[in-house]
Amino acid sequence: MRFQQERRADTHGAFLLPHLRPSMRLLDCGCGGGSITTDLGALLTAGIVIGVDKSASQCRTARKLSRLRGLTNSFFECQDVQRLEFSDATFDVVFGNALLDHVGDIDGAVAEMVRVLKPSGLLALRSPDWTGLDISPPSREVRRCFEIYKQQVRANGGDLNVSSRFVTLLPAHGLVDVCIGQSLERHPDSRRLAAAVKVAICRPDAGSNPDRRDSIQRASSEFLRWAEFEAGTIAEPWVEATGVKRPAQMATGEASAGVFEFGVPGKDCAQGARRGLGLVAPG
Numbered sequence: 255m256r257f258q259q260e261r262r263a264d265t266h267g268a269f270l271l272p273h274l275r276p277s278m279r280l281l282d283c284g285c286g287g288g289s290i291t292t293d294l295g296a297l298l299t300a301g302i303v304i305g306v307d308k309s310a311s312q313c314r315t316a317r318k319l320s321r322l323r324g325l326t327n328s329f330f331e332c333q334d335v336q337r338l339e340f341s342d343a344t345f346d347v348v349f350g351n352a353l354l355d356h357v358g359d360i361d362g363a364v365a366e367m368v369r370v371l372k373p374s375g376l377l378a379l380r381s382p383d384w385t386g387l388d389i390s391p392p393s394r395e396v397r398r399c400f401e402i403y404k405q406q407v408r409a410n411g412g413d414l415n416v417s418s419r420f421v422t423l424l425p426a427h428g429l430v431d432v433c434i435g436q437s438l439e440r441h442p443d444s445r446r447l448a449a450a451v452k453v454a455i456c457r458p459d460a461g462s463n464p465d466r467r468d469s470i471q472r473a474s475s476e477f478l479r480w481a482e483f484e485a486g487t488i489a490e491p492w493v494e495a496t497g498v499k500r501p502a503q504m505a506t507g508e509a510s511a512g513v514f515e516f517g518v519p520g521k522d523c524a525q526g527a528r529r530g531l532g533l534v535a536p537g
């Protein structure tokens with residue numbers, strides 16, 4: 255969706271920013287058109303940022319944006335996160351915003367992200383919590399549009415409930431100092447969102463049943479009307495998770511400080527991750 259290109263590091267990656275140092279090597283998985291990635295590239299002035307996406311056209315868009323922004327440390331490659339073409343222990347930070355929702359093999363993807371992370375490196379994941387979608391004023395048809403979108407993602411092998419798994423997923427992959435937090439995205443322009451959702455759910459492959467196609471058309475037209483004439487607003491909670499790759503010297507099973515601190519990653523929970531990254535002395 256085109257509005258994704260307006261996502262920025264300070265809105266969609268704010269939880270990650272306190273962990274960054276200028277010389278880091280960062281991998282952004284499922285980078286899309288690179289709007290967040292290039293922001294991260296601009297921040298890591300002495301480091302390197304690589305964005306990977308399975309879509310070649312997204313990578314082209316991202317490269318163009320990187321050139322426009324004059325970045326010389328940001329690179330984009332067409333790769334599948336489930337089979338990353340990097341050596342083990344390459345990156346200080348591996349990030350994925352709204353990625354795992356669209357990946358068929360979630361555990362395989364996380365295993366790859368952890369594999370390419372250096373020991374003590376940081377994994378940072380962020381995905382929407384669709385159960386908390388706030389549609390105001392309430393509209394059955396608008397909610398239905400999102401349900402149709404969810405069904406389509408599921409039919410393509412994705413899972414829009416993945417954010418609820420973060421709390422178990424990261425420890426299951428051996429990460430420590432896991433922090434889970436939440437942020438709220440209030441969509442600034444519901445009309446544009448409605449138009450983007452309409453394009454997404456009214457694709458020609460939306461289904462062969464003409465009644466269903468008509469009802470999807472009606473629901474998305476109602477979404478547009480609701481946005482235009484009822485000044486409707488949409489707010490969506492996102493789940494944000496960070497975890498540190500177990501440092502080589504930490505034995506499996508050894509307790510680490512701060513596992514499962516709930517709060518705001520990058521604020522309440524940053525201490526453990528920062529210790530992992532060597533930013534503060536072990537305490």
Ligand SMILES: C[S@@+](CC[C@H](N)C(=O)[O-])C[C@H]1O[C@@H](n2cnc3c(N)ncnc32)[C@H](O)[C@@H]1O
Binds near residue numbers: 258286357
């Ligand atoms: C919802 S978009 C998010 C893009 C970007 N991270 C953002 O937040 O704006 C999901 C992106 O993940 C990419 N993607 C989905 N499955 C992937 C996979 N297996 N490997 C790499 N990229 C993938 C899609 O092509 C798409 O660009």
